[in-house]
Amino acid sequence: MPLLEIxxxxxxxxxxxxxxxxxxxxxxxxxxxxxGPNGSGKSTLAHVLSGKPDYEVTGGEVLxxxxxxxxxxxxxxxxxxxxxxxxxxxxxxxxxTMTFLRTALNSQRKIRGEPELSTPExxxxxxxxxxxxxxxxDMLKRPVNVGFSGGEKKRNEIxxxxxxxxxxxxxxxxxxxxxxxxxxxxxxxxxxxxxxxxAMIVITHYQRLLNHIVPDVVxxxxxxxxxxxxxxELALELEAKGYADYQEEAA
Amino acid sequence: xxxxxxxxxRTPAEEAIVERYPAFRARQQHWGGAxxxxxxxxxxxxxxxxxxxxxxxxxxxxxxxxxLMPQLAERFDGFSQGLVERAAAxxxxxxxxxxxxxxxxxxxxxxxxxxxxxxxGSVAHGDDPRPQTAAVISRERDYADNAAVALNxxxxxxxxxxxxxxxxxxxxxxxxEFREIGDKPFATYPRVLIVVEDGASATVIETHDxxxxxxxxxxxxxxxxxxxxxxxxxxxxxxxxDKALALSTVAARLGxxxxxxxxxxxxGAAVSRQQLFLAxxxxxxxxxxxxxxxxxxxxxxxSTLVINHAAPHCLSRETFKTVLDDEARGVFxxxxxxxxxxxxxxxxxxxxxxxxSDAAEANxxxxxxxxxxxxxxxxxxTAGALDDNLKFYLMARGIPEKDAEALLIESFVAEGVxxxxxxxxxxxxxxxxxxxxxxxx
Ligand SMILES: Nc1ncnc2c1ncn2[C@@H]1O[C@H](COP(=O)(O)OP(=O)(O)O)[C@@H](O)[C@H]1O
Ligand SMILES: [Mg+2]
Numbered sequence: 001m002p003l004l005e006i007x008x009x010x011x012x013x014x015x016x017x018x019x020x021x022x023x024x025x026x027x028x029x030x031x032x033x034x035x036g037p038n039g040s041g042k043s044t045l046a047h048v049l050s051g052k053p054d055y056e057v058t059g060g061e062v063l064x065x066x067x068x069x070x071x072x073x074x075x076x077x078x079x080x081x082x083x084x085x086x087x088x089x090x091x092x093x094x095x096x097t098m099t100f101l102r103t104a105l106n107s108q109r110k111i112r113g114e115p116e117l118s119t120p121e122x123x124x125x126x127x128x129x130x131x132x133x134x135x136x137x138d139m140l141k142r143p144v145n146v147g148f149s150g151g152e153k154k155r156n157e158i159x160x161x162x163x164x165x166x167x168x169x170x171x172x173x174x175x176x177x178x179x180x181x182x183x184x185x186x187x188x189x190x191x192x193x194x195x196x197x198x199a200m201i202v203i204t205h206y207q208r209l210l211n212h213i214v215p216d217v218v219x220x221x222x223x224x225x226x227x228x229x230x231x232x233e234l235a236l237e238l239e240a241k242g243y244a245d246y247q248e249e250a251a
Numbered sequence: 252x253x254x255x256x257x258x259x260x261r262t263p264a265e266e267a268i269v270e271r272y273p274a275f276r277a278r279q280q281h282w283g284g285a286x287x288x289x290x291x292x293x294x295x296x297x298x299x300x301x302x303x304x305x306x307x308x309x310x311x312x313x314x315x316x317x318x319l320m321p322q323l324a325e326r327f328d329g330f331s332q333g334l335v336e337r338a339a340a341x342x343x344x345x346x347x348x349x350x351x352x353x354x355x356x357x358x359x360x361x362x363x364x365x366x367x368x369x370x371x372g373s374v375a376h377g378d379d380p381r382p383q384t385a386a387v388i389s390r391e392r393d394y395a396d397n398a399a400v401a402l403n404x405x406x407x408x409x410x411x412x413x414x415x416x417x418x419x420x421x422x423x424x425x426x427x428e429f430r431e432i433g434d435k436p437f438a439t440y441p442r443v444l445i446v447v448e449d450g451a452s453a454t455v456i457e458t459h460d461x462x463x464x465x466x467x468x469x470x471x472x473x474x475x476x477x478x479x480x481x482x483x484x485x486x487x488x489x490x491x492x493d494k495a496l497a498l499s500t501v502a503a504r505l506g507x508x509x510x511x512x513x514x515x516x517x518x519g520a521a522v523s524r525q526q527l528f529l530a531x532x533x534x535x536x537x538x539x540x541x542x543x544x545x546x547x548x549x550x551x552x553x554s555t556l557v558i559n560h561a562a563p564h565c566l567s568r569e570t571f572k573t574v575l576d577d578e579a580r581g582v583f584x585x586x587x588x589x590x591x592x593x594x595x596x597x598x599x600x601x602x603x604x605x606x607x608s609d610a611a612e613a614n615x616x617x618x619x620x621x622x623x624x625x626x627x628x629x630x631x632x633t634a635g636a637l638d639d640n641l642k643f644y645l646m647a648r649g650i651p652e653k654d655a656e657a658l659l660i661e662s663f664v665a666e667g668v669x670x671x672x673x674x675x676x677x678x679x680x681x682x683x684x685x686x687x688x689x690x691x692x
Contacts, residue, residue, distance in 0.1 A: 050643075051646075052647075053639065054639075065536075073646065074646035074647045074654065075646040075655070076650075077647075078648055083637065083647075086644065086647075088643050089644070090640060092641055092644070094661075094663060094665045094666050095659075099658075104645075104648035104650055104651055105650060108648075111649065111651070160648060164649065168613065248393065
């Protein structure tokens with residue numbers, strides 16, 4: 001059974017249809033890249049998968065391990081193993097990063113009927129994950145993302161992913177705003193989490209990230225539909241030719 | 252004059268003030284001397300000529316006292332050992348740690364303590380205030396005619412004073428613990444004067460708890476006289492009973508190079524009006540004024556501040572956080588006055604309200620009255636619902652909706668409470684906030 005199966009998905013924002021019949025199958029262990037011009041609906045797909053309320057699903061199905069998740073709220077989906085690394089991570093003044101991480105982890109465990117992690121065990125996991133991503137302990141004491149640089153915010157997203165150990169991680173333009181060193185740290189973090197039990201959807205506008213996170217499958221999203229699917233060489237082709245073809249094709 | 256008064260139609264509460272005052276005054280004449288007598292008369296005169304303020308009085312625009320206090324409850328008169336025991340058994344909202352406690356049961360201090368580190372006394376009991384204290388008792392008060400203050404002055408039956416001697420710091424915080432206990436409506440008028448002499452420092456915690464289900468009226472006045480180089484941290488907790496009308500006034504006068512930090516956390520009472528009259532009398536002083544208010548049902552809380560920068564080179568920060576659920580109403584009125592010649596004044600005022608329900612209402616009226624030209628002053632006010640994008644971010648990490656909301660509300664309130672230096676006290680205050688959140692179904 002595929003990990004994720006999206007069938008003829010249609011979704012609207014503010015009465016405007018953005019996803020217009022999208023199909024996608026992702027198996028465990030695979031990394032899929034979704035590329036496409038700005039405004040083609042990449043973030044919309046990511047948000048719809050996570051259950052963001054302002055996106056209305058008007059048709060189609062989304063199955064996670066065969067189970068329809070469209071009726072679940074975002075927290076329930078997270079507990080089932082869906083993780084979204086945000087294109088624009090939110091700043092939350094007044095909530096320490098550490099508190100946030102612990103609340104998130106324990107909430108998911110509770111929904112799944114697992115016991116809370118002990119404080120030392122939690123601290124150990126955070127320290128390990130943070131160290132690998134060059135995140136210092138000081139940053140963890142600060143309010144979530146407040147005053148973080150663009151790179152720090154993205155690393156913080158990957159830290160959360162590492163702690164929450166999702167089944168399906170959706171990375172929405174995790175490369176945007178990163179210099180090459182930061183990009184490598186983030187990509188290494190992502191690669192460490194690749195596993196036969198986990199799948200990833202890497203959304204990006206540029207091919208650059210895919211040099212570091214090498215995908216199994218590449219899709220082109222245009223005007224709310226997947227219009228082409230290929231291997232990693234498709235990303236190189238897009239890099240060379242740009243998206244002009246797809247913008248025209250869907251128009 | 253006589254004809255003007257005849258034309259006035261008094262409410263039953265105003266009628267009661269005028270009727271009860273003469274006999275009350277006669278009974279209280281044995282203490283306090285001319286200074287107290289003058290204050291009492293001044294308060295009564297203000298009430299008699301003006302009555303209780305309605306919403307057409309600018310200062311009371313959002314809290315129509317005339318309408319909210321139609322009856323004047325009888326002042327409490329039924330002290331017994333049993334009552335004190337009942338009061339002592341009441342579980343307070345705020346878990347104050349180790350402190351020197353002065354318990355006020357229904358407005359009267361239940362015991363005269365003489366603790367290390369400060370001087371405590373009662374004007375009514377004839378304890379002899381030092382000359383400085385006596386001078387403060389008789390000084391002019393520009394807030395004397397304020398309706399709540401006038402009512403307290405007219406009907407006070409004791410006046411507790413505390414003095415922190417120059418250059419000293421009591422080991423423990425001082426806890427003024429007000430508990431109002433009763434089964435039928437009653438009124439209390441506690442009054443405290445705290446003189447913090449030059450170079451002294453003190454932490455003063457003020458808590459108000461009371462019986463639920465009883466429409467009691469409490470009206471407290473706490474005055475701080477803060478000497479040169481003195482420091483005061485003041486934390487007030489309003490957890491008055493759910494039917495209570497709670498008027499409370501804090502007045503603070505700061506000398507030179509003084510520091511005053513005050514935080515009021517409010518969860519209680521049906522109607523609260525919390526006033527601060529702060530005056531900078533000497534250069535180089537600073538005040539941090541904060542509020543954290545959490546209301547539900549039809550609760551009403553009005554925080555009204557008058558910050559008078561009468562001296563140059565002083566700094567004040569006013570930051571108020573209000574969370575309103577159901578049909579609650581939160582009012583913030585803040586006025587910064589910069590006197591002529593108070594150059595280099597730095598004053599910033601901000602009031603932020605989180606609306607958890609469409610039926611909740613926030614009113615903010617920040618004002619600047621600036622009579623000097625070389626100053627930096629500003630104010631801002633916001634009111635809005637919880638940020639849906641933040642909520643989604645938390646939920647996308649697996650935090651259920653109600654918990655995500657609670658976390659955001661808690662963090663909003665925490666920004667008001669963060670300034671409290673003592674960690675145990677800060678956590679105790681956050682526990683009150685968390686308790687409030689838990690009660691949100
Ligand atoms: N929350 C929203 N409100 C209104 N319009 C939106 C919202 N999110 C996305 N859109 C619109 O949907 C279209 C697709 O956007 P998006 O999914 O962000 O594209 P991409 O991520 O591929 O750049 C755009 O036209 C965008 O303006
Ligand atoms: Mg996008």
